[in-house]
Amino acid sequence: MPDEPAIHARGVTRVYKAKPDPVTALGGVDLDVQSGEYFGLLGPNGAGKTTLIKILTTLLLPTAGTAKVAGFDVVTETAKIRRVINMVSGGEQSGYGLLTTREQLWMFSQFYGLANRQGWRKVDELIEITGLTGQKDQKVRTLSTGQRQKLNFARGMLNDPWVLFLDEPTLGLDVAAARDLREHTLSWKAAAPGRTLLLTTHYMVEAEQLCDRIAIVDRGKILALGTPAELRRRVQAESIFRIELDRLPHNGGINVIGDLPGVLSAVRVDEEVADGAASDRVALKVALADDSALTSVVTAVAERGSHLVGLAKSEPSLEDVFVELVGRGFGDEDGEESAS
């Protein structure tokens, strides 16, 4: 069934027993992730991302609703799902510290049903790919956090999963290690087009770099879903430009620009000028009803003795989208992971 979604969820709800009141971690999620798609769930702690992954990986039962992975029901066809998925979590400390990197991967290859020789071959291949050759005979307990997460990632690849779940995979990693891991994820995708990835993260860059589509999740609900470009457009109807001038326009300054037809607002943002302290250069953030109004802005400043020295169109970041949708930033979380 080539057209069957890799992940299909309808009305998936999960309520945890808690005192004094039950906690609704997922409140009726509808989601379709197509085969071969890299899909991101973006949201703060407590948003319900992990709960959704646990349901899809057969670790949790939904309280209500239905979900299928690779066409198999998460409640009744768990054995089949487990043969085609794998999962890697951030900060994972799985396995046994007394084993070497190579031994640990081989042990997991046996859990995934690989024959002995096939297992060792796959282990050596993944050790090389993930750059753990230098640590292959090192005990797992002596690995650094980054090396450890590479090991976890290699574990997740052992059974060539059709659907891979990455739950905050770069949590706690330094910049280089996180970038390495993202590159591995992209290589994995490139190796076989049918592979599907569901990634949860609260790193915007990660979601944007890895995912074809993203769902912004908060308090157990999907607030928006689309490609990164679609999501950005969603919160920005107007065009925003950053204009740098060699000096302020005569006769009215930036008010002249603000009064032009098609200009919604014009704000001076001098702190963004790199050498603002050493010259008269000024930077303006100008919001236009549409791009065509830009011509009149450029003409108006030229007529008033200013020269354009820089022009850039500002795109909203995913964080802007998140703030717009949720009403708060990631740093202002009030959810709790215990509910997710």
Add this chain to the structure above:
Amino acid sequence: MSRYGSTTAKNPREAAEWSAGRVIRSNLRAVVGRAYPRVISLAREPSWLFFEIFLPFLAVSAFVFVYRALDAPEDFIGFVVLGGAMTAFWLNVVWMMAAQFYWEKDQGNLELYFTAPMHLMSILAGMAIGGLVLTSSRALAVIGIGSLVYGVTYDVQQPFLLAGVFLLTMIPLYGMGMLFASLFLLWGREAFHLAELLQEPIYFLGGINFPLRAIGPLAGVVMATLPLGVGLDAMRQLAFADSGVQGVLPVGTEVGILAAMAVVFLAAARMALGYLELLARREGRLTLRWQ
């Protein structure tokens, strides 16, 4: 791009179809995989030589000196040495079987076991087999050193039967451990208190340091519940055939009891595991580390 290879199946539906043979082979591989860390730890952690051979030997020695001070029959020394060796198996069952799932949960292994394409009984079986290999080496060392130092003589007329009874004892004993693994996880921290609480009574009821027949009618309770006690009683009868001390029941009967216990404990372990998995998925608090 060939990095990360490519899947051999054409689609996930095809990849998920496993023959019965493949399911069995996969589960057997999982058993071997889980036994591996336990077996390899023999070579990796030599500290066990002190903690698990020398210290048990000291415990055995205390009883040896008590019996010698009381002029007890010399066979009692052999009973104590054999009992000391069997203690290692009980400790292994309590702390490395029963408590293991609880620790695996904390490490994050349990959720990976749940999502792997194998039955959790294979993991338990791997833990048991690995534990058995590991503990056998320790038990043999205790027997060897104890016998050598205290001059124990054995009268084994049916060595194969003795070996068979030992192996048969291990099945319900580790079956009990597999059952406790699920129960400990369900009961959480209280389970550890329970294990500690059980330790001394098991030493007593299991007749670790004395012939089980000495406890009178209580031996009947042991015969019905404790594979360690039943197996030890049968092994003593077979290892010290010329001793004047009788077992609680004839060896044949005790073998029958052990076989029945093996079935009961393994079936109970299977049921408890099924219930645990259901509860884990329904409540979400057993496999998720932070819940």
